[in-house]
Amino acid sequence: MITDEQREKLRGWFTGRLPDDLFEALIEVVVDREEITVIGRIPGPRLTEDVSAAEREAAVQGRIQEFRERTRDERIEVAREAEHKFRRKVSWGVECAGERVLFTHVAAPVMTRLRQPERQVLDTLIAGGVARSRSDALAWCVRLVQRHTDDWLAELRDSLEHVQRVRERGPDSDEVADSSTGDPEEE
Secondary structure, eight states, X not given: OOOHHHHHHHHHHHHHHSOTTSOSEEEEEEXXXXXXXXXXXXXXXXXXXXOOXXXXXXXXXXXXXXXXXXXXXXXXXXXHHHHHHHSSEEEEEEEETTEEEEOSOOOOOOOOOOOHHHHHHHHHHHHTTSOSSHHHHHHHHHHHHHHHOHHHHHHHHHHHHHHHHHHHTSTXXXXXXXXXXXXXXXX
């Protein structure tokens, strides 16, 4: 689990390290155990108001592809430095004209043991054509839970950060050792 302070330092490092003209704005820096995902806003294509939805969509996709190809070397250089410094892979994404696209990013394997009723849920999703495999079905379930419980998960993450801060102030910390007046039996 990463603390708010660590997250702020990470975002600060990317804010300072990214070339000024790479993004219009750095929108989000998301981190977990394996990966740091950096998402920035890029300018949308200049279009007249009377263009069709299909043309608008194609223009946005073209702009995103152009950005991805044009900035590849710069992004690779920053990613290499960050991967060395933070010991995590770096992935990239952009937001353009309200559309968010993630470039190549980590798909980390996760091992789990499921009982028969849980496996049956996954197998039903496969039989119904929702997923191709149990792995896809499980990923689908995780995305569904994430979408419908964002507030609950945010509160849980905040609680975990509080627990981490309390652990850091534990009996072995400098803060507690400095406030000690000596042997408890002497008091």
